[in-house]
Amino acid sequence: MSDAANPYAAAHIQVLEGREAIRKRPGMYVGSTSERGLHNQVFEVSDWAVNEVLAGRAGHVDVALESDGCVRVAIDGPGIPVEAAGHTGEPSLEELLTRMHAGRRSGGRRFVGVGLFGMGPFVANALSSRLTGEVQREGVRWVQRFDCGAAAGPPSPEGLTTGTGTVIAFRPDADIFGTAECSFDALAEHFRTLAFLNRGLDISLTDQRAPSGPRSERFLFPGGAKDFVAFVTAQTGTSDETGVFDFEHEDPRIAGSVEVALRWSHTFTGGIQSFANSMPTPGGGSHVVGFRDGLAAAINTFTRERQLLTKIDTDLRPDRLCNGLTAVVSVKLDHPEFEGATRGILGNVEVRECVALAVQDHLITWLAEDPRLASAVVSRIATSTWPAQA
Structure with missing residues (x-):
């Protein structure tokens, strides 16, 4: 077959980068678009949070499955940097959520691998219909919102606070994951294993979805x-x-x-x-x-x-x-x-x-x-x- 009959040039090449590539081929980044992939989306965020604890920048991780379908991952500690607040020199909230492999260095034996392929919260953001990042730091509560992985605006101060910490809350995109739902037992197994393998790691998981009331479990095993x-x-x-x-x-x-x-x-x-x-x-x-x-x-x-x-x-x-x-x-x-x-x-x-x-x-x-x-x-x-x- 001749080249003239089937022309192929640079114009025919489609280059996808960043969140567009993730949304186009989600299975390449979280394994599937079924329940398994949904869990890996959660792990991209929760494993990042675990590494913050293992690095001594936080004391515990709280994961919640909200009644409205959102997943909420929270850590205590001083709160991660916010560029709009003048914090420079370290990856900021927006960089964490819009850049692959962002975040403070977490290499070596003291840290766990993040998610399925180690790409971090950026993948979870790209596969969410909406995501909110909240940082309480130095007396100010900062909030930044994202739609399908794109920032809806810069981080904005939304009041004073006496607390500290970081919260990432996201709604998995139903156009990608369909009707799949997170399994409490599957998430619990992952968090339980991490707590067994890392003495002193403190993780809690709460399910707010059941009409009969919340279900909660804490994972902390000093015996390893x-x-x-x-x-x-x-x-x-x-x-x-x-x-x-x-x-x-x-x-x-x-x-x-x-x-x-x-x-x-x-x-x-x-x-x-x-x-x-x-x-x-x-x-x-x-x-x-x-x-x-x-x-x-x-x-x-x-x-x-x-x-x-x-x-x-x-x-x-x-x-x-x-x-x-x-x-x-x-x-x-x-x-x-x-x-x-x-x-x-x-x-x-x-x-x-x-x-x-x-x-x-x-x-x-x-x-x-x-x-x-x-x-x-x-x-x-x-x-x-x-x-x-x-």
């Missing part, structure tokens, strides 16, 4: 991953066979830290849940491989020393050791390397050995502290009392 494992096993109603083993380990070789918690029981329960910088890694990665290596090394060393295996028995394989196991494996790295845009697999090669050695050392110490209980647990593994993990 240990509380996480206890929660998972409690949900399944399994008996407490071993208590929860847990440890935290800082390792300069990976410029990061390792936190592990686990429990064995009579029945298969939660399996292994893994995270990197507080983001789920459903595909696993080097931290999960290292965990399995360390688990196998520790258990096999213990069983040989206690003569629970004969000299001719082969070592217990990691997949067999995971029968009846609930575990949380969390690494926090200054420089994480993920495979794929959705960050579902951790790729840092050096993490495998460091996690394996940490698990091996700490688990052997724990087993030695209570040989009677440890022998009972390992004997069950060795004799395959538990059903094989699916």
